[in-house]
Amino acid sequence: MGWLSDNINLMALIAAIVILILTMMISSFYIKKMRDSKADGELTDHKWDGISEFANNLPVGWTISFIVLMIWGAWYVFFGYPLNAYSQIGEFNEEVQEYNQKFEEKWKNLSMEDKKKMGEGIFLVKCSQCHGIDASGMGAKAQNLTRWGKYQGIEDTIKHGSAGLNYMVGEMPSIELDVKDSEILAKYIMAEISNAHLKFENFDVKSLKKGKELWDSATCSSCHGDDGKGNAGLAADLTQYGTAEFLKEVLSKGKKGHIGKMPSFEYANFSDVQIEALSAFINSLEPLDD
Template sequence: MGWLSDNINLIGLLAAIGILALTIITAGALIKKMREAKPSGDLTDHNWDGISEFNNNIPVGWVLTFMVLVVWLFWYVFFAYPLDAYSQIGEYNQEVQTHNEKFEQKWANLSHEDMVNMGQGIFLVQCSQCHGITAEGMHGKAQNLTRWGKEEGIIDTIEHGSVGLGYDGGEMPVLGLSKEDAKAVASYIMADISEVKHTQYPDEVQKGKAVYDTAGCAGCHGPDGKGMPGMDNFAPDLSKYGTEDFLKRVLAHGKKGLIGQMPSFAYRNFNDVQIKALAEYINSLMPLGEE
């Protein structure tokens, strides 16, 4: 019974035994008193089908037990677990934090190739079960990540809408733009709004800005693409699209898709290096049908 070596567990067990003992003793004494006592005394004004209750004081034992519980609860919350004492959960969190700090120091200056390789390893272990080992989404069962962070991802969102990111502005509907206009908007976002600052279609950027302004994109994402002023969670900040910051939000909050719920990966305690590696791996993938 190694768990008894934890002082907090031991104190909690002793307290529970004490409470149980007091409850049994008090209840036994009151039951005995009820059996021996003869009905007498003042009745209250309450009456249910001819049954009334005596106007008696609260039992002293009950009051004492309640006060002891209140004192114990105050001590437990503010002076024992979890605020000011050892706990196994606290020890685990500290170990994770220490490991992540060592990990980040060791892998802080990886080359791009090494980052991509690390990200591939994380993806295969954590993500491929739903997105497939090629990240194409296993025939629509999950998001096709080969398009993520690229013009193709924006075009797909314009054509099919977006659901499940949990923004206050609601789900993004299908915009109904032509393929040419969608391509232009995607090039403008990647070149001028996103921190990536690069597009495959530089000749489409000016047209894309005009379409962005007239197609209603600014109504949710703001004129600069960073969202509506004073409404941080109204719509996605497009300046983060294609960066690890956008991926970090999805990993932290999860995503509700058309076929199910992607869970939050916050419990995995991914550190910044791992998230950056995963983002670089996904960005290195080529959309389906391209070389």
């Protein structure tokens, strides 16, 4: 009977017993009344198909019950559970928050190499079941994370479109670009739009200019905005693509894939350090073809 040590469980049990007793008493009273009472009394003027109703006052018991229920409801919302009472869920959440604070403090100054190692451990436990041990997506069944967060990931999005993050503008369709232009546009986004600010060999001023032209002509800016920030949430904020912030959004929302919908990982209570570590590991992977 250890479950009775929880105040909420005990209160629910007492309430259930009281409701059961009241139900039996009231049901018995009205069954007896239906059996013994006679159809007499003052009728109202309202009739329906020859049937009238009695002009009875509101039952005193019903009125008292209604008032008591309103008072109890106000107490419950403003003073009782869940705002001001113990619960096992609340205790668990407090313990998780306390643990995460200790975790953040302990690991806040991790080196990049240690972040990659931590991220690899998280990936193997939480991500590899769908994305594969090598993170290649198991033959396009899931996202190829070796390419994700890099210019190759942008190329994949240009070629295949993007779905599943539920932005207000809807799903992004594929864009018809040749291989060379697709690479230039992808590198432009990672070099100039994304906060990652990646550098690429042989990507000179001419390439940047061409990338900007493609950014405008391929209608990227119409959804993501001239600055790439997503027009206040209408589309993805590409300034965060390739960073831990973008990964955090995906982990929070979940995403649609070929083998089903990737669930939200909010239940996992990942700390910012863990998300940064997972992002560091994914970004360190050598891009592989699907």
